[in-house]
Amino acid sequence: MVKNALLRKSGGQGILEEYKSENTLKHRTRRQLVNILASDMTERHGRIPSRRQKEKYALGIISLFPALKDPFSPKGYVNQDFNLLFGAEKSSKLLNKWDTTFKPKIIKEATQLTQSTDLPRLLKAAERHPETGRKKTKISPTDAADRMVLFHKSCSSIDECLKEREGKQPFILAVGLTRNKIDTYYFAVDKQLIPIHHTSSLSAFDELFKCHYVFNLSYDESLVHLYMFVQTTVFNIDVYSTDESPRVRVLRAKMLNDNV
Template sequence: MFFNPATNGGYLANTLRTIHRNNKDKIARKRRFPSEWHKSLSRNRQKEEELVEIDDDTKEKLQFLVNANCKTQHQVIKQKMIETFHVRRGKNIDILKMFPRFTDTLGLVEEDFKALFPEYIPNTFQEKYRNDRENVLKIFQKVTNIPLNESYTDNSIKQTIALSRMLPPLPKGKKKIATQLSSVQAFANKLLVFQQDSSSLIEVLNKSGNRQPYILGRGPSKAAISDFVIVVNSQVFPEKFEAFIDALDYLFKIHFVLNLEYDQNLEQFFKFLQVSYY
């Protein structure tokens, strides 16, 4: 088994962990997350908050956020979002429905993630993920002995494809889950969806049918993607990323900010990222 979420072990996890221990780059070591930090992510996911009582003042702020203009009221939106953070941590809250400004106002996802995890150090994921790229691809070639054979040329995408293929969804009980996809299908349909410049965004969104968050790569071809955006329930979020690795970091964070479960076809993959890089 490449990764066992019950023990945070497995061949892939243990091999990368050994490489990290042998890394003598003292600067990189100092900048790593606290060793127990990924456990706080799990505790946050599992913790059930109490129902939040919303007073009249908070109701006014929520109503403002529903009707606010992201272009002319950006700073006020950010302040009202800070003041209503406690509401988003409440029980049985449809965050995206109650706080629609997430879908048109820059910076709100990052701000909420920092509020959730003050010990979070920006860009640590990107640094560690890039450092592991060569090792991940070597492990993939060693254990599979097959080429990736993908149209994507971005190195971070290749690394992610390799990881997703080594971390397929686990069967639920004795039978596979009804909607379980192969690791190849899971990557193409659930993690990174490609939109060619000539195709309609609405058609692509309708065709994907994904309700869980995913990355949409846009460009003339898979070898020349111009930017990446995040889509949740057919809604495109405002942040645009030139680098896939930044979009992947944002995709991970948005699950916690919006209190969303991982897609069951990518649960192994995201849990591995959580343990290994966060």
């Protein structure tokens, strides 16, 4: 199916020839591959293909180009899978728009919140680093941050660190000598580590969010509002069919209003 789609589309033959000679594809060629197949998928299945149809194309990619398969993922690279599910343009929204569109407005909004012992520290961290749910019981900002990112000192055992972590929701494991000098990021799923091939905290969060879709995982209850905000406001996924809280909708309106 994927091979036939490439043979029908302009540029597809070049993709097949590059893989045959190099046993891999350049980053630019991978983006071209995703764009060609996304176009073919919408032509065959309509503007909103089903998840099953998208996953069929993802499986087709790694069947035709096995060297592209990530051994840690049942379907391929996290970003590649997410690209195929939603398109390359949507997949790049967080990395492309965070610093210019969202970060300044979120910091401004946060300065207007009720002050707590956590808030000044979190604001300073957000301003210092350029990259960077509904629950029945309340959780502090610090505890929520710890649910998402776990710091691990590089001189100690990672296995012991994972054993002590409760729950099966994915999280980022940041490994380094200090919290301000992280050498490697992983995301952990059910006590399994998957390396993140980037060195910025923003890229690590980008992949953490995407892995929920690639592995069909639910959001952590204590982080559900954050993830829903990113899902609907940043990536524009299922905006009208997601059961959001009123606070998420209000915050989205503020973030997307140019005069805020």
